[in-house]
Amino acid sequence: MKIIKKGMRVWITAASMFSFLVGWVFFAHANKPAPLQVSQPTVSAPVRNQSVRTFNSNSGSGSFPFSFQNQAQSFSPRLRTGGS
Amino acid sequence: MLYDEFRAMNSNIVLAASGGDLAVINSGFSSARNFINQSEERFTRFSEESELARLNRSAGDWFQASAEMFEVLQEAQRLAIETDGLFNPAILPELKQAGYDRSLDEIKNSKPRIKPPMVIKKQDFRQIKLDKATNSVLFPKGMQVDLGGIAKGWIAEQAAQQLAKVSCACAVNAGGDMYLVNLPEGETSWEVGLENPLDPEHDLAILHVLPGAVATSSITKREWKHNGKLQHHLIDPRSGKPAETEWLSVTVWAKTAAEAEVYAKAFLIAGPRVADRLYIKDTTKAYLAVDRHGWVRGSENYHEVFHV
Numbered sequence: 001m002k003i004i005k006k007g008m009r010v011w012i013t014a015a016s017m018f019s020f021l022v023g024w025v026f027f028a029h030a031n032k033p034a035p036l037q038v039s040q041p042t043v044s045a046p047v048r049n050q051s052v053r054t055f056n057s058n059s060g061s062g063s064f065p066f067s068f069q070n071q072a073q074s075f076s077p078r079l080r081t082g083g084s
Numbered sequence: 085m086l087y088d089e090f091r092a093m094n095s096n097i098v099l100a101a102s103g104g105d106l107a108v109i110n111s112g113f114s115s116a117r118n119f120i121n122q123s124e125e126r127f128t129r130f131s132e133e134s135e136l137a138r139l140n141r142s143a144g145d146w147f148q149a150s151a152e153m154f155e156v157l158q159e160a161q162r163l164a165i166e167t168d169g170l171f172n173p174a175i176l177p178e179l180k181q182a183g184y185d186r187s188l189d190e191i192k193n194s195k196p197r198i199k200p201p202m203v204i205k206k207q208d209f210r211q212i213k214l215d216k217a218t219n220s221v222l223f224p225k226g227m228q229v230d231l232g233g234i235a236k237g238w239i240a241e242q243a244a245q246q247l248a249k250v251s252c253a254c255a256v257n258a259g260g261d262m263y264l265v266n267l268p269e270g271e272t273s274w275e276v277g278l279e280n281p282l283d284p285e286h287d288l289a290i291l292h293v294l295p296g297a298v299a300t301s302s303i304t305k306r307e308w309k310h311n312g313k314l315q316h317h318l319i320d321p322r323s324g325k326p327a328e329t330e331w332l333s334v335t336v337w338a339k340t341a342a343e344a345e346v347y348a349k350a351f352l353i354a355g356p357r358v359a360d361r362l363y364i365k366d367t368t369k370a371y372l373a374v375d376r377h378g379w380v381r382g383s384e385n386y387h388e389v390f391h392v
Contacts, residue, residue, distance in 0.1 A: 083300045
């Protein structure tokens with residue numbers, strides 16, 4: 001009986017350690033969360049507008065956020081800037 | 085307004101000019117095009133024969149540079165100092181490590197490569213030595229430089245100055261880095277489309293811009309997958325990795341194209357707080373930044389040069 005008890009303890013300890021290590025290895029090699037796919041937005045931005053709507057004019061820091069109003073342009077100029 | 089469009093420096097180039105003799109303007113377009121192509125050969129890092137490639141190979145020894153190369157290096161060093169090192173062209177090894185080791189067209193047309201990370205010693209471009217008397221340059225040993233953006237801006241400005249000799253008003257746009265000289269007759273500004281960084285086919289707004297230089301830096305334009313991760317070309321010199329930034333794009337107006345390009349990059353890397361600190365040091369520039377939700381943040385003086 002004593003031998004069985006001892007054997008059970010050893011077995012449970014070994015099984016726990018083994019499971020823990022397997023879990024560790026599994027999570028360490030799992031795929032990391034995918035980075036934000038900025039080219040496939042989940043938020044649609046206001047497109048092609050003319051005038052400006054002030055969002056919050058806390059200009060103490062030297063700049064302030066705003067959004068372009070939703071007034072679509074029917075043309076696009078030949079000169080465009082968007083990053084190189 | 086007359087236009088000439090072609091592809092160079094991995095970008096779409098647009099030349100625009102008005103107020104002059106048609107034949108003379110066309111010959112001006114031709115000269116500007118030649119200048120741009122020759123300059124590309126000089127400043128590209130994708131050719132082993134370019135002056136920049138030879139300069140990089142000479143790191144540790146003095147190098148006799150051309151007048152054009154010396155001028156760009158001088159301007160780059162000045163701006164690296166002015167931006168407290170946020171602009172640092174000596175990040176070529178980091179750029180290659182991120183997978184940008186060929187032109188973007190080549191990267192997109194080939195299978196993704198898997199490369200083990202290497203330890204890279206950080207280099208500070210502010211430490212280069214320039215000898216104005218002999219046009220000589222000394223890069224510290226191991227320094228490798230990419231002049232991509234600043235050179236493109238400088239080339240656009242030089243080409244525009246050439247074109248201005250044969251026209252009353254002109255513009256040169258090199259993939260979003262542009263230089264505008266004077267105003268077309270009867271106009272009070274130049275019309276420039278501000279690309280939506282979330283949807284580059286469309287404009288977020290039409291900007292009415294005063295003469296000077298405009299440049300946009302964006303993390304959505306040049307991106308690729310490397311070692312399974314999405315990467316972009318804007319390396320943060322502080323981390324040596326593609327910048328993790330609150331903004332998607334920053335557009336800057338400045339007096340020179342090199343300044344506009346460098347500050348657009350520095351503001352984008354730095355984000356709102358540092359951008360405002362840098363901006364306050366020199367309010368002759370103005371910026372518009374677009375964040376991930378389409379919100380735009382403008383410097384206090386943005387409306388002085390960007391009439392939206």
